[in-house]
Amino acid sequence: MTSEPLSRARIVATAIDLIEREGAEGVSMRRIAAELGVGVMSLYNHVPNKSALLDGVAEAVLSQIEFTDDPDAHWTERVRMQAHAFRAITHHYPRSTMLVFGRQLHSNAGLLPVERALATLRGAGFDGQQAVRMLRMFIAYIVGSLLREVGVTPTFAPVHGSMVKAGEVDPALFPEVSELAPLLTACDHEAEFAFGLELLIEAIAVHAKNGGTRG
Amino acid sequence: MTSEPLSRARIVATAIDLIEREGAEGVSMRRIAAELGVGVMSLYNHVPNKSALLDGVAEAVLSQIEFTDDPDAHWTERVRMQAHAFRAITHHYPRSTMLVFGRQLHSNAGLLPVERALATLRGAGFDGQQAVRMLRMFIAYIVGSLLREVGVTPTFAPVHGSMVKAGEVDPALFPEVSELAPLLTACDHEAEFAFGLELLIEAIAVHAKNGGTRG
DNA sequence: GGCTGGCACGTACGGCGTACGTACGTCAAT
DNA sequence: ATTGACGTACGTACGCCGTACGTGCCAGCC
Numbered sequence: 001m002t003s004e005p006l007s008r009a010r011i012v013a014t015a016i017d018l019i020e021r022e023g024a025e026g027v028s029m030r031r032i033a034a035e036l037g038v039g040v041m042s043l044y045n046h047v048p049n050k051s052a053l054l055d056g057v058a059e060a061v062l063s064q065i066e067f068t069d070d071p072d073a074h075w076t077e078r079v080r081m082q083a084h085a086f087r088a089i090t091h092h093y094p095r096s097t098m099l100v101f102g103r104q105l106h107s108n109a110g111l112l113p114v115e116r117a118l119a120t121l122r123g124a125g126f127d128g129q130q131a132v133r134m135l136r137m138f139i140a141y142i143v144g145s146l147l148r149e150v151g152v153t154p155t156f157a158p159v160h161g162s163m164v165k166a167g168e169v170d171p172a173l174f175p176e177v178s179e180l181a182p183l184l185t186a187c188d189h190e191a192e193f194a195f196g197l198e199l200l201i202e203a204i205a206v207h208a209k210n211g212g213t214r215g
Numbered sequence: 216m217t218s219e220p221l222s223r224a225r226i227v228a229t230a231i232d233l234i235e236r237e238g239a240e241g242v243s244m245r246r247i248a249a250e251l252g253v254g255v256m257s258l259y260n261h262v263p264n265k266s267a268l269l270d271g272v273a274e275a276v277l278s279q280i281e282f283t284d285d286p287d288a289h290w291t292e293r294v295r296m297q298a299h300a301f302r303a304i305t306h307h308y309p310r311s312t313m314l315v316f317g318r319q320l321h322s323n324a325g326l327l328p329v330e331r332a333l334a335t336l337r338g339a340g341f342d343g344q345q346a347v348r349m350l351r352m353f354i355a356y357i358v359g360s361l362l363r364e365v366g367v368t369p370t371f372a373p374v375h376g377s378m379v380k381a382g383e384v385d386p387a388l389f390p391e392v393s394e395l396a397p398l399l400t401a402c403d404h405e406a407e408f409a410f411g412l413e414l415l416i417e418a419i420a421v422h423a424k425n426g427g428t429r430g
Numbered sequence: 431g432g433c434t435g436g437c438a439c440g441t442a443c444g445g446c447g448t449a450c451g452t453a454c455g456t457c458a459a460t
Numbered sequence: 461a462t463t464g465a466c467g468t469a470c471g472t473a474c475g476c477c478g479t480a481c482g483t484g485c486c487a488g489c490c
Binding site: 028029030040041044049050 | 476477478479480481
């Protein structure tokens, strides 16, 4: 039946599929094996343990980021594109992404985005120290944003009411939250992401002019 | 022996203690019960299930943020202080914090920081929509930063080499990463956090002048 | 043909969350 | 004082989990 032979790649792919379909908590070696029509222990011929398998998931997700970098574009535009490319992959694999954020990488899979970003920033005139700082800041913002976007739907719950459900907050204790409840519950993720990104780019563009570039 | 009676608060406190000592993965109902010198099922008289217990942990951690707000200070200074207060708690409970970031709140425990921040921002002259956007951006940056800071030491490993261990990166494939490896591996978290925070504050201060405030 | 090495598989162990039944203390109504 | 209801602590048991270990099969090489 299962013509294709078992392999690490097939196992990882199945794991990703399972995670996206049923959530990170639902993934288990037994479930994956069943999905592949295979005995549980057969997996261990290709993967040392579950943790390594999840590392593989992270690696696979990260390596699928599609950069369409335009070397001729202004560096601000290139930063924008890289940020959105990163965001796109997390929307393609939302639940796997959460997993990626929760564990640190032990492979070089995450290095390509870093390389690209550093090259872009140094091309903008920042020195090494500055570029690294800027990169860290961008990553922090992007990861934080995506954590909110994706975390808001841990079970893909249609109602994302979170805690500030209308009328459930005491206006005496939390006047601002209470008043702004409609704005807090509604969120155009795309717009919010872009807003912060632009602010960040503006902010560092000032620094680029003030001494980052030398020409 | 255990004079004090079992209670939700005691269970949550023990869970936090356990998480900080042995990591989030090491926490289990059985371990908590053993820690308390109590049968496993006794816990269920005070907590409906493990997930709710972890919600309690998140709530407890969040509610321990110490705000020392100064109403007379400039709003930029107040934002700074709130951000650092948030950061402080995550350093006090690093492993529990990771847990907080990984699950969304179902209680009002996280509302006080939000209320404070919104009040500060609106005091700066931003309207509701703007304040909410700014807040979201700050939270994204702060959470992203702290995720990096804390995630770097999941086992409190003394070596935090991560992936860019010196000489382990191919300079031909990743020239920037390779060249900047020393800067990438070393990280003064405090300084990096402050750097990005200042940049963000500067950025929104410009917007405040441009139309946020009306006086 | 026989040997060797890799792969699929079954069994088994210890640990997990928790449903369920039980025993015991306290307190209210009788 | 007796009884009954109730809350709490506890033990047992079930169905999951990750995975150590041993067994059998089959391909490729001598």
